Amino acid sequence: MIGKSTQQGHLLDGWMAAEGAAGRTGRFLERLREIVDFGLIEAELEKLYASKMGRPSHPPLILFKMLLLEHCYNLSDPEVEAQVNDRLSFRRFVGLSLDATVPDETALVRFRQRLVSGGVEQRLLDLVNAQLEARGLILKKAVIVDATLVEAATQRPTKEAYQSGQVVDPEASYTRKGGEAHYGFKAHVAVDGRHTLIRRVVLGTAKQHDNQRWDEVMPRDTRCVYADKGYAGAHAKSGCVSTASPDAS
Numbered sequence: 001m002i003g004k005s006t007q008q009g010h011l012l013d014g015w016m017a018a019e020g021a022a023g024r025t026g027r028f029l030e031r032l033r034e035i036v037d038f039g040l041i042e043a044e045l046e047k048l049y050a051s052k053m054g055r056p057s058h059p060p061l062i063l064f065k066m067l068l069l070e071h072c073y074n075l076s077d078p079e080v081e082a083q084v085n086d087r088l089s090f091r092r093f094v095g096l097s098l099d100a101t102v103p104d105e106t107a108l109v110r111f112r113q114r115l116v117s118g119g120v121e122q123r124l125l126d127l128v129n130a131q132l133e134a135r136g137l138i139l140k141k142a143v144i145v146d147a148t149l150v151e152a153a154t155q156r157p158t159k160e161a162y163q164s165g166q167v168v169d170p171e172a173s174y175t176r177k178g179g180e181a182h183y184g185f186k187a188h189v190a191v192d193g194r195h196t197l198i199r200r201v202v203l204g205t206a207k208q209h210d211n212q213r214w215d216e217v218m219p220r221d222t223r224c225v226y227a228d229k230g231y232a233g234a235h236a237k238s239g240c241v242s243t244a245s246p247d248a249s
Contacts, residue, residue, distance in 0.1 A: 029093040036128055041064060045060035048060070048114055048115070060111065062096065065093060065095065066080050066084060067080075069084070069093065077105035080108070081104055144227070146189060147189070149184065150203070152169055152185065154169050157183075171185070175206040185204065187201060187202070188201070189201050199219045202217045210231045
């Protein structure tokens with residue numbers, strides 16, 4: 001922590017450690033801290049900041065852990081900022097003392113963009129998953145695959161501008177779902193069937209058919225898969241056991 005250490009600060013941090021680990025959420029996050037060697041993650045993150053220029057105001061590992069909290073508890077950037085401010089277990093997990101400033105949503109957005117542009121998001125996910133697998137937390141027996149639409153951050157272009165290619169983000173595209181038009185991207189996600197831990201994530205343009213991303217999103221060690229019907233054609237060629245969606249009626 002940047003700044004002068006005080007005896008009061010040490011006492012408060014000790015109290016935070018005891019209180020933050022007391023509840024169920026605290027126990028889960030403490031277990032995650034024990035299982036995952038975040039030093040490996042930190043080493044990969046430091047490669048993104050080889051130059052001293054452009055470093056975030058907070059350590060990259062703190063930002064990465066906040067993104068993990070978003071995944072574990074289905075939080076947005078503003079929500080995880082608020083939760084780390086309010087919850088001792090969250091603050092302790094990310095490595096912030098009681099008097100430290102919590103990174104805001106803008107810092108998280110910039111950090112996520114750095115991960116994507118550096119091409120390390122899947123590498124970091126693989127590092128976490130490998131350690132969870134070694135402890136038997138990923139069984140590789142069943143995988144759930146689904147796609148979700150992600151609205152583009154830019155304003156939707158007019159029909160004429162879109163057809164002529166005069167758009168701000170050329171990778172975004174229009175598609176229809178449930179009779180409604182959507183403009184942006186499609187995230188294809190594969191999660192462990194038992195623990196719902198993310199195995200792989202692939203982001204593509206919205207109009208691209210699900211089948212075209214199957215080989216990229218499907219882990220090679222999968223024995224059984226539950227997938228949306230949009231993947232049925234690709235699934236038939238893969239030899240996996242099931243195509244039924246787990247929540248299909």
